[in-house]
Amino acid sequence: MAARNGIRDTSILLAVAILLFVFQVLYSAEVSSIFFTLLIIGLIISPVVYPISRFPVEFDARRLSDILWGLGGFAVYIVLLTPAVILIKGSGASAAQSIVGYIQATTPILAGSTIVTLIVFGILGPITESVVIFGRIYEFIGTTAKVAIDRITLRSVLLATFIAAGFTFLHLQARVLVAEAAIFDNVAIISTFLFGAISMAIIFYRSSKGIRELSPIIWMHVFANISAILIKMGNPFAQAIFGLA
Secondary structure: OOOOOOEOHHHHHHHHHHHHHHHHHHOOHHHHHHHHHHHHHHHHHHHHHOOOOOOOOEOOOOHHHHHHHHHHHHHHHHHHHHHHHHHHHOOOOOHHHHHHHHHHHHOOOHHHOHHHHHHHHHHHHHHHHHHHHHHHHHHHHHHHOOOOOOOOOHHHHHHHHHHHHHHHHHHHHHHHHOOOOOOOOHHHHHHHHHHHHHHHHHHHHHHHOOOOOOHHHHHHHHHHHHHHHHHHOOOHHHHHHOOOO
16 A cells, blocks of 8 residues: 555655664764664565555645544543553652653653754654554564454454553564663553554554554654653653643
8 A cells, every 4th residue: 555645655664764863973872773673574564564454654645634633642641551550650740751751761861952852752753663663563463363454353452562562562572772761660661552452443443434544653753752852851841741840
């Protein structure tokens, strides 16, 4: 399924790879190596899954709708995360604070640069993870195992759960590989898994309507990461939005 007025995922992965190479040379080889590994996997398996019900980054130019889907998914994530935080922490700690903890666990501030951090972890990271994990890998495993990845069945839900778990494992590995990473507690693990599960739910629902594309979950990931990075860096506007001012 080729994009008509949208964006081809192979092209965007190649563009991200070039940018990450620049950041690897100038800033952090450890951070870039994580994303590079995903990019290589995505580029290798794309020719394999391309002929079969492909999920491109964007199938058609509905960008405002995709942005709203991403914003809505992020809002659902915050709402569902709040009771989990209260249950685990035993207090009314805000969901926004748990997101900050998650970013602190896996996101170093590259070379002390806010702009570079926002580009790498706020834009390039979400594109890479969304396209490769929720797109190419999900589709490759589903195709190989003959799972109906575009509708809800027991097998597709089990596969989606596995993909969300893989997304969580990736962030656990980031803690190991990145020396600047801080903690990665139970809230961070649950919040990461929840994020992956919501991403898969969006893919399921839109696929059932005949819309197979990844841009809404890319936007959701961008909103989550940029918000958390700005809060972590003490941006007063971001803190005010989440009631942390």
